[in-house]
Amino acid sequence: MNLSSMNVFRQLVSRAIRTDYLENMTGFAWLILQPLVLLAVYAFVFTTIFKARIPDAGAGGFVPYLAVAFWPWTAFSEAVLRSSNVVSANAALIGKVAFPSELLPLSAVSATFLMNMAGYLAVLVVLQLTGTPIHWFGVIAALPVLALLYVFASGLALFVSALQVFIRDVSQILPPLMTFWFFTTPILYSSSILPEQFATLMRFNPMSWYVARLRDFILLGNYGLSLNDLAVPVLTVLVLWGSLSFFRRFSAHFEDFL
C-alpha cells in the first residue's frame, strides 16, 4: 500500500468509526460502557438464571470464561457482517473516483476491530478489578492471536464484500450463518462437555482454535504451543490470499453491477 492509499485508508477508517459507532452514542464513554453493560447482562443470565457450570473454566468461573472469548468473536462477526455490503453502500465512491476498492472492506474491518478491542481491554480491566486473575503477560501474548483473527476477518470480509456485489442475497444469508457459527464455536460452553464425535468435528472450526488460545493465554497463563497450532495461522493467511485475489479479479467489474 503506498502513501496516498494509506491516507485514504485512514480517512475511511475514521469515517466508519464515526458513522457506525460514535454517531449514535454520547461520545467515547459509551464505547467502554456498552460492553460492560453487556457483560453484566450475560453474567446475570448465565450464572443466576441458567446456573451454567464450566468444568475447565479456571479460577474466575463462567463470566470471565465467556468474556475472554465473547469480545473477539463479536469483533470478528461484526467485522464480516459490516463489510458484507460495504461495496454497494459506497457505490457513489466506486463509480466516480479511482482508488483501490479493497480499502472499503479493510477499513470496515479495521474500524470494527479498533472499537471492539477498546471494549475488550475495558472488560479485562474490570474483570481484574472484580477479582479475576488476568494474566497480563498472556494478554500481550494474545496480541498476535488477535492480529491473526483480524487477518482472518479481513480475508472473509474481502470475499463476502466482493461476492455481495454480484449476488445481493449474501447480506441476507450471512447473519444466520454467523449465528450458526457462533453456536458451533465453544464460546458459551466448553468443548469438553460435548460428545466425542462433535468435539472432533469442532476441531475443524478455526474459531475454536482462536477462542481456546485466548482463554489459555489470558485466563490460564498457559503458553504451550505445538506444531498443530500452525494449522489455523496457515489457513488464515491462505484465506486472506485467496480472498484478496478473488476481490482484485472481480473489483474491475464492480461498476457494471452496482
Add this chain to the structure above:
Amino acid sequence: MEPLVRIKGVSKFYPRVHRPRERLRAFASLMTGKQVVAGAEVLHDISLEINAGQSFGIIGENGAGKSTLLKVLTRVISPSSGTVEVNARVAALLELGAGFQPEFSGIDNVRMKAALLGMSANHLDKHLDKILAFADIGDYVHEPVKHYSSGMVVRLGFAVVAASDPELLITDEVLAVGDESFQKKCIRWIEAFLEQGNTLLMVSHSMYLVQKLCRQALWLHEGRCRQIGDVFPVTQSYLAYHEERSAAESRHRRSLKGDGGLYRVSDFSLPGSTGEGDRVIAFGEDLDAELVLHSPDGRPPVALFGVMRADGTPVYGVASDHDAIEAKMLDDHHYGFRICFNTLPLLPGSYSIRGHAMDPQGIRLCDTAELRFTVSGESREMGIVRLPHRWNPGE
C-alpha cells in the same frame, strides 16, 4: 515525446444486470471468462492520444459515451477491451459531487477527496484556507453536504481539485451548474493552468466553452469516434449535425411553399463546386448561384433567392423584381438568373440556399429548389453573420 494519455481500441460493454437472474448469468460468465450476451456497448473501438500541453474537448449527444470514456481514462472503470495508459498526475471531477458523501460535512469531504487525489495531510493543511477561499461557500463547510445546493457541491469539488496541483485535469460537464461568477473563476483558473503547460480534458455541451478552452476536440456519436481533430471543424460539424436534426424534425410540418403553378425551376446550381458533395467556400469568399426557370407561356418569371442556416432559420432573401433585374432569355421557355453574394459575411457553419420560381408579377411562389453549402473557417464569433463593425478606442 511520450504522450500523456494513450488509449487504444477501447470498448466498454455493460452487461444487463437488472434482474437477479441476469446478475447471476453475468457473474457466471465472468467466472468462466465467457463474453456476456445481453447488454449494451457504450464505447466502441476508441483510440486517442493526448500530449502534454494539449487541451481536448469531448462533445456529443446525451448517452454518446462521453462520461464512460472519462471514467475509463481515470481508471474508475476498466474497459472491456483495449488498453489505457496514463502517465500523469490526474485530478478528475466526474459528475456532480464526485465522491462526496452527503451525510458528512463539507470539510470532512474535502479531507476525503484530498486523500483520494493523493494529497498528504500536510499539503492539505497548507492549502485548506486557499480551498475554502476558492469555494467561497462560507460557514456551509461545516454543514453536511446533503444540505448543499448543486452549485455549492461543485464549488467545493473544484476547489479541492484545483489545490491538488494536477498535470492532467479531467472534468465532466461540471462547470455548468456553477453560477456566472464561479464559472468565470473556474475558466480563469483553467486558462492559467493551461498556460503553465498543463493538460486538460473536458466534456461539455457548451460549444462556447469548448472553443474557448480547447484546441482539439473529439466528437463521440453512439459510442464511436465520429470526428477528431482541431476544435473548430469538429464543433462546427457537430453543431451542423444538430441543426440538421432539428430541421429534419420540423420539415414534415413545414411543407414547402409553392402552389404548383406554371413556372418551374429547371436548373439550380452553385458554380465553382469542385467534385461531388456540397459546395464549400471559405469564410469571406463570394458565393455564386445560378437559377434557370421554365416558363410554359414564355413570359419572364421572377426569381427569388433565399439563404438559411441548416436548421431552417432564414438569413436573407431577395427577389429579381426587388432589384428590377431582367432575366436573361435562354430560349422561348427558359430564363436564366445569376446572383453573386460578395464577400459572404456568413460565419462558418452549414447553410442552404433556395432558388424559387415566382409568377411574372412576383406574387405567387410556384416552385422551389434547395442546395446546401458550407462556410469553412475558424472564428469564435457568435451568431450567423459578421456584422461590419469597428472598435473605437475607449475614453
